[in-house]
Amino acid sequence: xxxxxxxxxxxxxxxxxxxxxxxQLFSLMEESARQYTSKYAERGGATLLAEDLDDLYExxxxxxxxxxLGAADDMLDxxxxxxxxxxxxxxxxxxxxxxxxxxxxTFTPAQHNEFWGMNHPxxxxxxxEGLMAWYDMGVADPTISENARRSxxxxxxYIGEDPESDLxxxxxxxxxxxxxxxxxxxxxxxxxxxxxxxxxxRYLGGEVNYYGVRASLxxxxxxxxxxxxxxxxxxAYIVDLFNKLVLQRDTPNTLAAAALVTDAYLYxxxxxxxxxxxxxxxxxxxxxxxxxxxxxDNVDHDGVIGGGRxxxxxxxxxxxxxxQGYNIMFHGINTAVECALMLTGDYEYLDLLRSQLKVIVDAxxxxxxxxxxxxxxxxxxxxxxxxxxxxxxxxxxxSRGVMQGPSxxxxxxxxxxxxxxxxxxxxxxxxxxxxxxxxxDWNEVGDRLGEKNGGETEFSRFQxxxxxxxxxPMKILTAEYNEAISKYEEMMEDExxxxxxxxxxxxxxxxxxxxxxxxxxxxxxxxxxxGGLMRSTVRYxxxxxxxxxLPPNTAxxxxxxxxxxxxxxxxNTNHGETRRVIVQAGAFGEHDFTEVAFHREGDDGDTVLxxxxxxxxxxxxxxxxxxxxxxxxxxxNKPSYAFPWHGESIPIPFHE
Numbered sequence: 001x002x003x004x005x006x007x008x009x010x011x012x013x014x015x016x017x018x019x020x021x022x023x024q025l026f027s028l029m030e031e032s033a034r035q036y037t038s039k040y041a042e043r044g045g046a047t048l049l050a051e052d053l054d055d056l057y058e059x060x061x062x063x064x065x066x067x068x069l070g071a072a073d074d075m076l077d078x079x080x081x082x083x084x085x086x087x088x089x090x091x092x093x094x095x096x097x098x099x100x101x102x103x104x105x106t107f108t109p110a111q112h113n114e115f116w117g118m119n120h121p122x123x124x125x126x127x128x129e130g131l132m133a134w135y136d137m138g139v140a141d142p143t144i145s146e147n148a149r150r151s152x153x154x155x156x157x158y159i160g161e162d163p164e165s166d167l168x169x170x171x172x173x174x175x176x177x178x179x180x181x182x183x184x185x186x187x188x189x190x191x192x193x194x195x196x197x198x199x200x201x202r203y204l205g206g207e208v209n210y211y212g213v214r215a216s217l218x219x220x221x222x223x224x225x226x227x228x229x230x231x232x233x234x235x236a237y238i239v240d241l242f243n244k245l246v247l248q249r250d251t252p253n254t255l256a257a258a259a260l261v262t263d264a265y266l267y268x269x270x271x272x273x274x275x276x277x278x279x280x281x282x283x284x285x286x287x288x289x290x291x292x293x294x295x296x297d298n299v300d301h302d303g304v305i306g307g308g309r310x311x312x313x314x315x316x317x318x319x320x321x322x323x324q325g326y327n328i329m330f331h332g333i334n335t336a337v338e339c340a341l342m343l344t345g346d347y348e349y350l351d352l353l354r355s356q357l358k359v360i361v362d363a364x365x366x367x368x369x370x371x372x373x374x375x376x377x378x379x380x381x382x383x384x385x386x387x388x389x390x391x392x393x394x395x396x397x398x399s400r401g402v403m404q405g406p407s408x409x410x411x412x413x414x415x416x417x418x419x420x421x422x423x424x425x426x427x428x429x430x431x432x433x434x435x436x437x438x439x440x441d442w443n444e445v446g447d448r449l450g451e452k453n454g455g456e457t458e459f460s461r462f463q464x465x466x467x468x469x470x471x472x473p474m475k476i477l478t479a480e481y482n483e484a485i486s487k488y489e490e491m492m493e494d495e496x497x498x499x500x501x502x503x504x505x506x507x508x509x510x511x512x513x514x515x516x517x518x519x520x521x522x523x524x525x526x527x528x529x530x531g532g533l534m535r536s537t538v539r540y541x542x543x544x545x546x547x548x549x550l551p552p553n554t555a556x557x558x559x560x561x562x563x564x565x566x567x568x569x570x571x572n573t574n575h576g577e578t579r580r581v582i583v584q585a586g587a588f589g590e591h592d593f594t595e596v597a598f599h600r601e602g603d604d605g606d607t608v609l610x611x612x613x614x615x616x617x618x619x620x621x622x623x624x625x626x627x628x629x630x631x632x633x634x635x636x637n638k639p640s641y642a643f644p645w646h647g648e649s650i651p652i653p654f655h656e
Contacts, residue, residue, distance in 0.1 A: 005609055005616040009570070009626035010601040016519070016625070019555035019571040025484065025517065030072045032488045032511040033063055034552050037055040037078050039491065040507045045085025048501050050097060053120060054130030056086050061133035062514045064140040065534065069517050070542075070550030076140050083133055086652040087111060103505040115154060121181035124256040124326050125318055128335075128531020129452075133529075135263055139534050139587070140548055142641035145654040155264035157182055158257050159276040172303040172319040175257065178317040191229050193196045197317070199399070203371025206230050207398040208391075215246045216315035218380060220308075226395035242650050245309050246317055249298045252284055253318045255332030256531035262339040263533070264590055266641040267650065274343045281336045285352050294359055297329060297351070298323075314378050324404045325377035326360060327454060330413050331530040338420055338532065342590050345635040350421050357414055357429065365406075370458045372436035373406045380589075408440060409433045412455030415462060415525050419535060422563040422634070430462060443469045445476050449483045450510050452529050462518050465561050473520050473557055480516040480644035487511045521550070522587075523558025523566055532582035534587045537566045538630070541582035541643060543617055548643065551579040554620060565594075565631040572620035579620045585632055588639035589614040594631035615644040 007414075037060070041047050047056055064077035089096040090111040096106040110120035116127065134154075137147050157165035158175070166184050167175050177185035196200040197215045200208040205227070217224060220241055258277045265273035283303075288295045291305055297319025300307030314320040318328045333353050340349035363383040364374040375383040388405030391398065414433065418426040434442060442459040449457065457476060463469035491508045501507055515520045515526045523537035537558055542551040550556055553574035560567030572579045585591035593611035600607055606629070614637060618626065642650045 005596070005611050005613070006619060007596060007598055007609065007626070007628070008619040009572070009615065009621060009624035011078060011599075011625055012621075012623050013625050015555070015571050015573045015623075016586050018473040018477060018557060019573055019625075021474060021481060022517070022520065022555040022557075023573055025477055025481050026069075026071055028481065028484050028488060029066065029512045030075060032074055032484065032491065033060075033066070033071075033078055035488075035491060036508070037082060038059075038512050039494070040101050041082065041085070042498075045081040046089050046096070047082070048087065048498060049232070049507060050101055050103050050505050051105050052108065052126070053086075053090055053110040053116060054122065054126045055105070056090070057083070057130040057133040060132045060510070060512075061130075062136065062512055064133070064136040065513050065514050065518070066139040068136060068464060068534075068539075068548040069521060070512065070540065070552075070554070071131065073547070076136060079133070079137065079140070082482055083137070085166070092117045102503045105505070109184075113153065114150060115157065115182040116180070118183040118186075121179045121186045123178045123180070123251075123317060124253045124332055125530055127180070128256045128259075128331060129207060129529070131260060131304075131531055132527070132529065135259065135533055138263060138641040142267060142643070142650045143652055145652050148650070148655060151264040151267045155261045155273055155276075158261055159272065169301070170279075172301065173279055174299060174301065174303055175254045175280075176250070176301065177247050178249060178251045178253060179247060180254075188243045189239065189247055191235055191239055194239050194246075195229060195519075197246060198224055198238075198242065199226065199394075200323070201397070205397060207451045209551070215242075215308075216323045217241050217245055217319045218315050219310050219312055220245065222380070226397045226399070234432045245298070245315070248301055249316055250296055250303075251319060252295050252314045252329060253297075253332045255281065255284060255336035258332075258336035258339040259533050261532050262343065264656045265343065267652075269638065269640060269649070277336070277339050277343060281340050281349065281352070284333075284336075288355070293355060295329075295333065295356055298589055320378035322377075325375070326356070327376060327404055327410065328530070330356065331528055331532070334416055334528050335532045338416065338528075338535065341420055341635060342533075342588065342639050345590075347421055347423070347507065347635075350417060353413060353417055354426065354429075357417065361409065361429075361433070364409075366436065368640075370436065370438045372408065372433065374409050375406050376404045408437055410454035410456075411458035411462075412525070415455055415458040416528065416535070418462075419537075419561075422561070431466075443472075445472075445479045447479075449480055449513060449515065455525065457515065457519070458525055462524070473559075476516040477520060484511065484513055521556040521558070523561050523568075524587075536587040537561055537591075538568060539584050539587055541584065542613075543580040543582050546645070551581060553577070554579045554581060556581075559627070562627075563634070565629065568628045569625065570618055570620060570628070571625040572622060575623045577622060581618045581620065582615050582644050583618060583628070583630070584615040584644055586614075586634075586637075586639070588641060590635050590637050590639040592633045592636050594633060596631070597629040598626055 027296035060082040063075050067075040092109045108120050116122045156162040160168040179186035199211050228238050261273045261276050291313050296305040298316030306312045337349045337353045360374045377384045385406045442463050445460045446456045460472050464472035516527050524535045527534050540550045555571045557569040585593050595610050597606045597608045
């Protein structure tokens with residue numbers, strides 16, 4: 001257990017409104033999760049949905065995180081049930097869904113060794129989505145033996161220890177393709193795949209799909225014609241170029257693999273995982289420096305920027321030119337620099353993300369009303385500041401060019417950067433954006449409350465900690481409750497039988513929302529959705545039940561964040577039972593508390609206790625509340641999934 005520092009709350013008080021709403025949100029979504037898995041899955045967890053593998057994981061991806069925040073015990077059981085069932089039915093050797101699979105999205109046997117196989121290889125935009133369901137199992141309970149083994153097996157594919165995957169070239173410090181699998185990199189594609197990536201076609205000559213263009217052959221092919229595949233010689237030439245210029249490349253999108261390898265480090269503490277993360281990230285830092293400060297989005301198998309495409313640094317898979325530009329490309333950069341900082345305590349790794357945000361803002365324009373508009377994409381003429389190309393006709397084929405055009409700066413990366421650094425230069429960057437953001441009200445939480453977004457709710461969170469939005473905790477919790485109850489009612493009104501659900505392939509999505517709870521209780525942005533690890537200023541454990549998360553009936557609010565500490569409010573809403581909360585510094589114990597100041601009823605001033613450790617205990621008698629002013633040294637400890645009472649290593653029952 002923690003080093004013996006125990007603080008007892010002495011103020012008996014009615015619970016504040018935010019605390020009651022927080023507990024109501026827990027209760028509502030616990031019931032939603034139970035009903036959802038009962039209604040839309042077979043017994044044992046096999047989903048009724050036909051979708052890509054990452055989308056199957058997304059149906060329950062945050063149940064484990066929900067548990068780790070303080071939800072009921074069965075939330076983790078449901079998470080494990082659904083995750084293991086999804087793996088079983090997705091194995092490439094099993095034809096799980098031989099009928100009722102003729103929907104727009106179909107079920108594909110996708111896995112080999114419980115990871116995406118060559119039957120359904122994937123890039124890190126979608127690998128990252130699917131792996132969100134994996135990462136938080138270590139956060140929720142790191143003592144599960146099979147998960148500890150899986151973490152090492154998954155990491156082995158990327159660090160060069162798994163000859164079957166053959167993804168990593170240690171000499172060149174590259175991953176050999178943006179499309180990866182447990183059976184190797186994808187180095188060659190066919191005409192259909194090339195058409196989908198280069199023109200977004202659903203099929204040859206068919207209407208484009210939801211996504212836009214995801215890669216380019218520029219400058220070798222400046223403008224790819226709509227019917228390029230009709231002439232056999234032209235077809236062979238373009239497919240060969242696609243293989244060389246798109247598939248046989250490394251891209252910064254794959255930097256998100258840093259989280260998968262860091263996950264193994266958090267289980268084991270083995271420095272080989274840490275070293276791989278640093279080697280791979282530093283390779284991209286070197287490439288950025290060689291490219292004049294702009295991260296290139298493609299390097300060939302010799303590590304040459306724009307190799308085979310006349311040195312052009314853009315055009316790679318999910319790079320600067322694709323339909324969402326930096327909106328997807330930055331996920332990997334953001335994830336990798338956060339992992340490197342956590343693993344080393346070296347803030348200089350954040351410079352890569354910081355520099356790319358500056359690149360974007362330096363290329364921005366100010367419109368007549370004073371609004372700052374940043375480019376999202378880069379093309380032959382440089383930064384693209386013209387409106388996006390929408391739907392239209394391309395030589396008789398319904399076409400879609402791009403989805404995202406120039407826009408106000410999105411929140412996700414700059415808020416993550418500031419939370420990681422707590423540096424005044426990053427604070428000033430955000431306030432500079434705010435001063436020139438005349439069209440958005442940063443105090444409003446907005447209506448994009450799901451986890452998949454560009455961080456829209458981060459504006460209002462920043463305003464709260466900047467002293468300009470005092471009602472934010474209640475705003476975000478109320479908004480999430482309204483969203484959650486709407487989804488719950490939709491589900492409960494669904495009277496279809498399993499056959500009808502299967503044949504229509506329609507069901508409610510994302511009934512459990514953890515973003516607001518994460519922001520409020522742990523004082524942090526939500527994890528980068530496409531593949532980031534959990535972030536937090538502090539997190540909590542139930543001392544009496546020996547598990548992760550807030551105890552029953554307790555609520556938490558981080559009401560202040562500063563470079564050397566945080567303010568934390570804890571409330572026991574139960575009027576008959578005492579709760580004991582362990583407060584830990586950082587998501588993985590990477591920070592260290594120095595002291596804690598608090599007020600005892602009847603005393604004239606505050607009591608200050610030295611802590612000098614990762615965690616301390618707060619005892620909350622019935623109907624009590626306390627505010628803690630915790631001093632903190634950041635990124636000074638070796639991070640681990642280990643709980644405060646685990647000691648130097650995680651007690652995995654069948655650890656090798």
